[in-house]
Structures are given as structure tokens and as C-alpha cells.
Amino acid sequence: MKIVDLRSDTVTKPSPEMWEAVKSLDNRMIGDDVEGEDPTVNELEEKAAKVIGKEAALFVTSGTQGNLVSLLSQTNPGDEILLEELSHIYKNEVGSAARIGGLMIRTYTSNKGVPSFDQLQKLIRDRGDIHEPPSTLFSVENTHNYHGGGIIRPEVIKDMKEFSHKNDLKLHLDGARIFNAAVGLNVPVNEITKYADSVMFCLSKGLSCPVGSIVAGSKEFISKARKFRKMVGGGMRQAGIIAAFGLIALEPKWINRLADDHKNAKILSQGLKNINLPIKVHPTDTNIVIIEMLENVRILKIITALNKAGILAFNISKEKIRFVTHYGINADDINYSIEQIGLVLKKNL
Ligand SMILES: Cc1ncc(COP(=O)(O)O)c(C=O)c1O
Incomplete structure (x- = not known):
């Protein structure tokens, strides 16, 4: 019987070119990535940073891990973070922000992922009040999974950046499917990502790699994220074997597919x-x-x-x-x- 698997873009398998890239690896092209010695992972991280328009990038095991290390790197336990009420981080990441990050979560309502900034302003805590926890991070999901893969346009992300800056919040972009947004709008991906302090995107969804996601941001942010990745068990040693798929996935031809x-x-x-x-x-x-x-x-x-x-x-x-x-x-x-x-x-x- 014919089976059409429309459950998720996570069921994708690698392309022939990806397999070729992996088959052409040899021991000189892999190393201990925890020591920063895997040339293929290093190449992927450099390429990812360039494509996404950030100073540095980090290869992580999954989107869930990427979001978590981003939150851990930009907050302190006891902080409050603003998450959209149907966001993946809030609904589907096993409450790791609270359990592992010690973070309080405040959800915001939205129209397809886009909040009303007036409403949002009311959710920001008063730092001068001795009773209140500090609000320190605002997160946006683009494209938005539960809102039907809806795209949030760059000018709206810019407004989010301005809002975040005004309120001394970091802006995190859960861009598991950020290339779908860029291709859907026909704009370079960095038009969208340039406003965010941290970006997570998945190689293992529409880009059809078997494993892996990327976190990107400033060098300082990535060095913190690298340490947190180790803490949550993401130090993967000779990970070049899986990073090689990602090098093909980040080619313009594959993104445009x-x-x-x-x-x-x-x-x-x-x-x-x-x-x-x-x-x-x-x-x-x-x-x-x-x-x-x-x-x-x-x-x-x-x-x-x-x-x-x-x-x-x-x-x-x-x-x-x-x-x-x-x-x-x-x-x-x-x-x-x-x-x-x-x-x-x-x-x-
Ligand atoms: C918007 C969004 N963020 C994060 C993730 C997490 O990615 P992973 O399944 O690689 O942990 C997903 C997965 O479906 C997602 O849809």
C-alpha cells in the first residue's frame, strides 16, 4: 500500500549528495569536538554562522537542546522569560526552561505568533520592585509550528528587537524552520535573523539531515552555550560524521529546495x-x-x-x-x- 508520511519534516532522510559527502570522509576530517578538534564540525559551525549572519555558531544535538542552551546562556535562574502560548519551547520541550534553567515562564497571546506590544508591555516585571523577578528574555518562533508554519516578517522581528532593547530583554529566535520563512518571503535569511541575540535552527527538519541543529549569536554567547551544551550532554566527540550532512544542507541549492x-x-x-x-x-x-x-x-x-x-x-x-x-x-x-x-x-x- 502507498504510504504518504505527512507527520512532520523530521521524518526526512538524507539526499544522495549528503551520503556522498559522508562517504568521502576519512579520519583526518574528524576529531574530538569537545576539544574543538573536529575539522568537519568546525567547518559546519563556520559555515552556519556565515549563512545565518552571526559571529559564531554551535552544532547541537537537537532543536530542543539548542533552545535550552540558548536560554541557559542568556538568563539566570529565577529570571522570568516571555514565551508565546503555543510555542514549541513552552508546549513541547518538557518544561526544561523551568526544570533545568530555574526560569519562570510567562506566556503571551498572539495573532499567529505576533503579540500586541501594548499587551506585552504589561507583562514586563518592575525591576525596581523588590518583590518581582526580573524579565530578561523574549522568545519568538519563526516559522510558527502550531500557527500552521506561519511566517513572521522581518519588520515585525525588528519591532520585537526594539521592544526587547527598550525593556532590557534578550531576543531569542526559535528558528527551527527559519529557512522556510526566508524562502517563503524570498529574502536572505539574515534579513530575519539579524535582529535576534540568539538563533536556533534545525538541520534535521526541512533541510533533511538525520541529526542536528545549530545555535548562533555573538562569540561571547556561543562560548557560554558551548559550556552549557557540555552540561546537558551534547559533547559529541567525533561528530564530524553527522556534521558532514549539514555542510550539504546549507548549500543555497538545498535551502531553495x-x-x-x-x-x-x-x-x-x-x-x-x-x-x-x-x-x-x-x-x-x-x-x-x-x-x-x-x-x-x-x-x-x-x-x-x-x-x-x-x-x-x-x-x-x-x-x-x-x-x-x-x-x-x-x-x-x-x-x-x-x-x-x-x-x-x-x-x-
Ligand atoms: C518550532 C520548533 N522548535 C523546536 C523544535 C525542536 O526540535 P527537535 O525535535 O530537534 O528537538 C521543533 C521540533 O519540532 C519545532 O517545531
Whole structure:
């Protein structure tokens, strides 16, 4: 049976060119990265810093680890940080900011990841008041996963920077899918990242590496983050073997390939809209399509029925199902998905 795996862009596997790069490694090109001696990791970190437009970068095991070391490096235990209420750091990183960082979390509401700055201002603590913890970091997610891969535009990130500066906050950008934002807007990625003090992006999502993420920022920030990475078990020794995939992933050709995923997501979204069903198809900017049930349904029943029809997807709430396009999904898969999702929904709604 045909299976179309639309659960996440994390299910992607490396391209032939990536495998070639890994196969061409030899022992001279790997070393102990905890000692800074892995030439391939060093090359990846230099390349990543250049591409993302920051002084320095650090190869980390995952996006979750990258966000955590970014928070640890820019805050102190007992500080309060501002996270969007549906952000990955708040919802899906096992509360590490609180448990490991000793941080208080204050969530902000938003319109697709963008807060009202007036509302946000009310959340900032009074440093002069002896009773209050200091607010020290503001985090933004771009593209925003739970808001359907929505893009936050550079001028809005600039406003966030100004807000952060005014309130003496560090600005962290969870850019797990920041290249989707750049490709979606057709702007160089540093147009978006230049306003952030720290950026995390994933190699293992749309860029289709098997493992790894990058944290980037000033040299001072990265030297702190390197130490925290060690603390949380991210010292990976001969990690050049996995960093080699990333060197190919950061080539412009591979970054621009994300446009195919966006095109497929648009076709999927339009195809689902064209079927007359009691669902809302949320607008899609990039590679994530969210549908929302308008009737009271058992969502897991629908997910199971989709799985039986060969369409793999996750429900992200009791009403919403998320489909993610990625490397390995082609136009035929999309047409098949539209047809099968339509049949399953018609039968189950
Ligand atoms: C927005 C966002 N940030 C961070 C992460 C964490 O990445 P990882 O799964 O590599 O820990 C994800 C993963 O899905 C994500 O969607």
C-alpha cells in the first residue's frame, strides 16, 4: 500500500549528495569536538554562522537542546522569560526552561505568533520592585509550528528587537524552520535573523539531515552555550560524521529546495478546500497545512482512518490535524493525499 508520511519534516532522510559527502570522509576530517578538534564540525559551525549572519555558531544535538542552551546562556535562574502560548519551547520541550534553567515562564497571546506590544508591555516585571523577578528574555518562533508554519516578517522581528532593547530583554529566535520563512518571503535569511541575540535552527527538519541543529549569536554567547551544551550532554566527540550532512544542507541549492515543499503544501491546501467538507483549512505560508474540524468528532478515529488509507498525520489538538510537506513528498503523493483525506473525512464527518 502507498504510504504518504505527512507527520512532520523530521521524518526526512538524507539526499544522495549528503551520503556522498559522508562517504568521502576519512579520519583526518574528524576529531574530538569537545576539544574543538573536529575539522568537519568546525567547518559546519563556520559555515552556519556565515549563512545565518552571526559571529559564531554551535552544532547541537537537537532543536530542543539548542533552545535550552540558548536560554541557559542568556538568563539566570529565577529570571522570568516571555514565551508565546503555543510555542514549541513552552508546549513541547518538557518544561526544561523551568526544570533545568530555574526560569519562570510567562506566556503571551498572539495573532499567529505576533503579540500586541501594548499587551506585552504589561507583562514586563518592575525591576525596581523588590518583590518581582526580573524579565530578561523574549522568545519568538519563526516559522510558527502550531500557527500552521506561519511566517513572521522581518519588520515585525525588528519591532520585537526594539521592544526587547527598550525593556532590557534578550531576543531569542526559535528558528527551527527559519529557512522556510526566508524562502517563503524570498529574502536572505539574515534579513530575519539579524535582529535576534540568539538563533536556533534545525538541520534535521526541512533541510533533511538525520541529526542536528545549530545555535548562533555573538562569540561571547556561543562560548557560554558551548559550556552549557557540555552540561546537558551534547559533547559529541567525533561528530564530524553527522556534521558532514549539514555542510550539504546549507548549500543555497538545498535551502531553495524548500520552495518545492511550500508549493506542495499550497496544492494540498487548495485541494482540501475544493472538497466540500465541514472543515476549516487554515491558510498556509510554508510547508504546514492545518485542518480544523468544525463538528464535534473523535479526532483519533480520523487519524486512525487516515493511517489505514496510507496517510500519516498528527493531530495537534482535539480539533486540528497537521500535514507537513517535505523532501521525499512529490506531486503524486500530494494528489493521492487530497483524494484519500477527502474520502476519509467524507466517511467520518
Ligand atoms: C518550532 C520548533 N522548535 C523546536 C523544535 C525542536 O526540535 P527537535 O525535535 O530537534 O528537538 C521543533 C521540533 O519540532 C519545532 O517545531
